[in-house]
Amino acid sequence: MKYLKEEYQNRIPYHAKMISDGIILNANESPFPLPKTIMDEFIKQLSQINLNRYPDTDVTILNEAISKKYNIKPENVTCGVGSDSLIDCIMKATINKNDLILTVFPTFSMYKQYAELYGGIIYEVPLNDDFSYNIDLIINEIKKTNPKLVVLCNPNNPTGSSMSLKDIKKIISSTNSLIILDEAYIEFYDEKESGINLFIDNLIVLRTFSKAYGFAGGRIGYGISTKENIKMIDTIKSPYFINSMTMLLATLIIKNNDLFNERIDYIIRERKRLYQEYLSLNIEIYQSKANFLWMKLNDEIENKIDDNKIYIRKFNINNKKYCRISIGTVEENNKLLEVISSCVKH
Amino acid sequence: MKYLKEEYQNRIPYHAKMISDGIILNANESPFPLPKTIMDEFIKQLSQINLNRYPDTDVTILNEAISKKYNIKPENVTCGVGSDSLIDCIMKATINKNDLILTVFPTFSMYKQYAELYGGIIYEVPLNDDFSYNIDLIINEIKKTNPKLVVLCNPNNPTGSSMSLKDIKKIISSTNSLIILDEAYIEFYDEKESGINLFIDNLIVLRTFSKAYGFAGGRIGYGISTKENIKMIDTIKSPYFINSMTMLLATLIIKNNDLFNERIDYIIRERKRLYQEYLSLNIEIYQSKANFLWMKLNDEIENKIDDNKIYIRKFNINNKKYCRISIGTVEENNKLLEVISSCVKH
Numbered sequence: 001m002k003y004l005k006e007e008y009q010n011r012i013p014y015h016a017k018m019i020s021d022g023i024i025l026n027a028n029e030s031p032f033p034l035p036k037t038i039m040d041e042f043i044k045q046l047s048q049i050n051l052n053r054y055p056d057t058d059v060t061i062l063n064e065a066i067s068k069k070y071n072i073k074p075e076n077v078t079c080g081v082g083s084d085s086l087i088d089c090i091m092k093a094t095i096n097k098n099d100l101i102l103t104v105f106p107t108f109s110m111y112k113q114y115a116e117l118y119g120g121i122i123y124e125v126p127l128n129d130d131f132s133y134n135i136d137l138i139i140n141e142i143k144k145t146n147p148k149l150v151v152l153c154n155p156n157n158p159t160g161s162s163m164s165l166k167d168i169k170k171i172i173s174s175t176n177s178l179i180i181l182d183e184a185y186i187e188f189y190d191e192k193e194s195g196i197n198l199f200i201d202n203l204i205v206l207r208t209f210s211k212a213y214g215f216a217g218g219r220i221g222y223g224i225s226t227k228e229n230i231k232m233i234d235t236i237k238s239p240y241f242i243n244s245m246t247m248l249l250a251t252l253i254i255k256n257n258d259l260f261n262e263r264i265d266y267i268i269r270e271r272k273r274l275y276q277e278y279l280s281l282n283i284e285i286y287q288s289k290a291n292f293l294w295m296k297l298n299d300e301i302e303n304k305i306d307d308n309k310i311y312i313r314k315f316n317i318n319n320k321k322y323c324r325i326s327i328g329t330v331e332e333n334n335k336l337l338e339v340i341s342s343c344v345k346h
Numbered sequence: 347m348k349y350l351k352e353e354y355q356n357r358i359p360y361h362a363k364m365i366s367d368g369i370i371l372n373a374n375e376s377p378f379p380l381p382k383t384i385m386d387e388f389i390k391q392l393s394q395i396n397l398n399r400y401p402d403t404d405v406t407i408l409n410e411a412i413s414k415k416y417n418i419k420p421e422n423v424t425c426g427v428g429s430d431s432l433i434d435c436i437m438k439a440t441i442n443k444n445d446l447i448l449t450v451f452p453t454f455s456m457y458k459q460y461a462e463l464y465g466g467i468i469y470e471v472p473l474n475d476d477f478s479y480n481i482d483l484i485i486n487e488i489k490k491t492n493p494k495l496v497v498l499c500n501p502n503n504p505t506g507s508s509m510s511l512k513d514i515k516k517i518i519s520s521t522n523s524l525i526i527l528d529e530a531y532i533e534f535y536d537e538k539e540s541g542i543n544l545f546i547d548n549l550i551v552l553r554t555f556s557k558a559y560g561f562a563g564g565r566i567g568y569g570i571s572t573k574e575n576i577k578m579i580d581t582i583k584s585p586y587f588i589n590s591m592t593m594l595l596a597t598l599i600i601k602n603n604d605l606f607n608e609r610i611d612y613i614i615r616e617r618k619r620l621y622q623e624y625l626s627l628n629i630e631i632y633q634s635k636a637n638f639l640w641m642k643l644n645d646e647i648e649n650k651i652d653d654n655k656i657y658i659r660k661f662n663i664n665n666k667k668y669c670r671i672s673i674g675t676v677e678e679n680n681k682l683l684e685v686i687s688s689c690v691k692h
Contacts, residue, residue, distance in 0.1 A: 001578045003440050003524045014585045018402040030398045043389055051563035052376045056364040081427060094349050178349045217397035217590035232347045239360045244563035245591045
């Protein structure tokens, strides 16, 4: 491409095709539509927001709703077009060419995508063989490499591995490097293990509406940190970043977040059930605290899943095939279970 | 800020306070709510989009609707979170530190905001004394400085100055530099003067739903260019950039764009009327082809406007006060006219 900068010429952007037909278990979405009471209220209030006017660039109503939920101050919150746009902002704000960004492997691929936009170099600390976090190794590698930025996902995408708050505190206190703690899936783990109330200088916690709150279509996530770090993000963020409709609907979601508890419990229950089911089929499966399972994949199972128009996310890790399977409805989960069973049992 | 890169430490981001009360003529928004038929259809179709799923990252339905309107191909269209996010993407894709970006002065302040994010240096070619474009000067300065990027706004924000398509072609053919032609306000000027059908290698045309289409709250704009330039933007753009609700509503707007002709005519009619009115009051006012007027401001008028809770955009150009006044409804326009008249006549 004639006008594209040299350093981007070989860039392959993340891309996912839209799926219109089949069982969709590849994007860790919620299988549930938004609660009817929330949608009804949204439509009622929609006529009161002036879509001909620019949105509130300060996202006041939503920041206030979020801060009320967590008993923090609005000045400690900032919203983005999905939490990954905040990863983008933070990396843009902090990363110079050839700066080191420490993360684990495997983890969410967008960390690398954004890091590369700003010339950052991703340094990957491997997870343990069972895909659990190796806290001591992470701390040692941070000390050894002194990275500009550390990005950790808890629970981790795509493996579901989790860290305790105690371990997180240990990592944070071992370094002055800025740490992004991506808690996109924390609702499926345990709010008590969240770093959201720590407010340590070098910590930014990211959350999203795309997973537990089932609002991936709205593209909204938020960051929680010290006033200074929030100001840093807002210095880089585009004005009028959050559209008025998403702002309104996300505000209604967070104000009515109790409505989601049952759905979250459903997913956790299904995750536990499916883990046991797959285990009993002798599938190589790993402990997950998120809304997905992480397991070994072979060609036969892969083909059978494809043939049944079930969509899962496939990975190649050190030349072995794995897959990340989102937890869907009982019916969807059972359909997949049945397909996989038929491969194992015959 | 401890973690912010050195080069951003003095950055002052663009910020506009939310106005809840008064006459809002400061953001070049449409004074009209979206047509009821479109909103009704939107609410009807809203239940059919799965907000729990990620949006179509390829923005298929909207790109198709846009390309149909202009009789071009979907591969020549890309959508952004407001057209300014596309300015951001293009600058990120093309600008290296200390690269020159040629534009005019005064023009849309976000060009400079985004240029500075990527270390670009803005080179400003002055407009004529009457704020009209000096085409020969622009061409000479492009030849002299050989900029990496040229950004031109037609009609220009905040002055309303316009260029003919003939002049635009003259500028484009004078250089190999990439040119962003920002046509945010072209609907209030003349579609025949648009560069949208040129498809020249070094031209990207930007359009928005925020002005003539009255959908500033949805944050959606689009770029039209060669397949290669669109691919360049999409290489840099974040996945799932456009949320599902905005995508749907923008699609309905563009499919029903005839509904907006009357509104556009209303604004143009009011612009012409107000221009004559202000002229007859001996206000120093300039020719505008956009949905706003550009005029000289003095302290007395400024204070009176402020006192009446009328919001306009104020500028200081070479130590002289000017203002940009959006065209509102007849009632809003008359209220402002009355306020200004009272200053002039007493």
